[in-house]
Amino acid sequence: MVNVGIIGGTGYTGGELLRVLAFHSKVEVMAVTSRKEEGKEVWEIHPYLKGFYDLKFVKPELRYFEDCQLVFTAVPHGEAMRYVPQLLDAGIRVVDLSADYRLDKETYEGVYGHRHEGWRDAVYGLPELHREEIKKAELVANPGCYPTSTILAAAPLAKMELIESVIFDSKSGITGAGAEPTSFTHYPNLHEAIVPYKIVSHRHYYEMVQELKAFQEDIRIHFTPQVFPGSRGILTNAHILLRGELEKEELEKIYKEFYRDSPFIRLQEEVRLSYVRGSNFCDISVNVGGERAVIISAIDNLVKGASGQAVQNMNLMLGFDEADGLMFPPLFP
Template identity: 75%
Template structure:
């Protein structure tokens, strides 16, 4: 059994890791940290997990987590770098769910406005695009939730250098803002509303640009995020302006070939968030228009957009079947 540690177990991503790993056939939770909740049982903080764990939260001490085979760092941006280097040097495999290792050092410091105190080159953990690099990696930077759905929507076309420009319009459930309540997430401020925010300057834009330019250097990317009054999910409409013309059947064939063998990518005639809720699936539909192609993708932002993809990456890192712990149908309706 793989001994798993989670540093930062009280937030949504930590909770979701515990939910998913509770039934992973090859993994056991060895330690979960929380300074604030130290000494409490996991289920006292996460009542929905009662009966699945009898562990208590512990301090994030190196001596404890260095005994693990894999550690997930599910902590805020800027915090992971306090733990990752020491674990990395000790030979512990790490999947970091923060933004600390997704970008180059220079880009991170530009985008996040702080010095990176402990930079290490990591593999960007968009599993379907970097599976070979993830296999055997010591440090994987789990992608942001918005970039996961956006990049996967356009990668097949960028791979053939067919994209002149793409405009991502993404709508997310409020869990993407984290578990701590704020004025922005206050119910009356979101009820019956769709709220655009960081309209031209969201940090996740840089991950989209970074990854799509691995395929096509001159691709032009625009991105606007919005929040809708629901808990889970990200629906992305990618408005793709192509170089040249492609017919609907040609577009569909491009996607089928590119994602051949990718279990968690499902090509659909139509896409809804309710078709992927609670699951690690990415549903994609492609629509030829008169002036552009629209690619629609749907993910659960806490699963494929965070903790599910992190477990998928762990599986690949360790040479396991990447479906382990994740091979279950979505919750519908």
């Protein structure tokens, strides 16, 4: 058994890490933190985990993680950078779920509007794109939830340099906003509504630019996020204006080939959030009409969009099978 730890265990992604890791036969969660709930049992904060852990929340202090080989940092951006360098200096590998290490330092400081006080080089943790680098990494920057769904939808065509421009229209469940209630997530403000927000200015855009331009420098990218009144899931419609026309069979061949060795990508005729709920799958359907391809992707934002993907990265880093502990079916309906 390999010992792992979690900094930020009371939030949505921390809770989901605990849920997903309860299935894993090769790792044990040794330490999990909360400043507000220190001393409480895991099940007191996450009652759905009762019976799975005999573990109490501790303060986020290095001494609790000294016997861990790997730690997940599941804290807000700007906070992970306070812990990551200490962990790395102690020889502990890290999967950071925040935005602190996903972009280069200069872009990060411009986009997030504050200085980066704990810079370290990291590998962008999208296994379908960076599998071999992740295996060797000390620090993996787990991607944002929207970038996971959008980049996976467009990468195969970007790699072939077939994209004129792409518009990502994404709809997310509200757990993407974290566990702290706000007026934005307040029930009457959200129910029976789909709410566009940060319509042309969401920070996740820069991850899409970073990853897709690495394939195709001149690609033009647009992104509009929305939330719907559900808890989990991101559905992305990627409207891709192609350089010339493609047949559906050609498109299918490109996607099949690109994702040949990717156990969590499922090419489907029909894509629905309810077909991926609770799972680490990213379902993708490819459609084309003339010069416009419409690639639809669906993920569970807390699993493939966060904690499941973090465990997938952990598996690669620790030399396990990429799918260890993660190959469970979605929860339907």
